[in-house]
Amino acid sequence: MNIGQALTVQFGDKTGKVLQWLIDGSVIGGCAAYEAGNILGAVSGLNLLSGVGTPWLASGISVAELALLWQGKPKWISNLMMALIAVMGLAFIRLAWMQGFSVGSLLTLQ
Known part of the structure; x- marks a missing residue:
């Protein structure tokens, strides 16, 4: 039902x-x-x-x-979305790296 x-x-x-x-x-x-x-x-x-x-x-x-x-090709759309998410992830990592942080400041939250 x-x-x-x-x-x-x-x-x-x-x-x-x-x-x-x-x-x-x-x-x-x-x-x-x-x-x-x-x-x-x-x-x-x-x-x-x-x-x-x-x-x-x-x-x-x-x-x-x-x-x-x-x-009408859901697999193609799925692959496109995965590629776009990968590009966004790489852009996020690059922007985070450009901020000039130190591992010590991350560990001590300063």
Whole structure:
């Protein structure tokens, strides 16, 4: 039994359908908000690097995401995401190294 069937059994046909629509809307709205946060984060980073306007970057990223998802190749997307995360990790390590810290100050928290 799935959640829609359980709602129909528990609350009846009419109320169960209303609850199904409310849950569906909540899930879709939550996913949209999550993805909007991803896009805005990417736009903020790219704006710092390029100086290109926010509307252009947001549109470009959205079109690129649509093209990737339209391909229907989840393994390729997974590999791309792993590569991007590796690049971010290397950038973080490089920036940390450029700060001129000493191991002693890290160990004593000074």
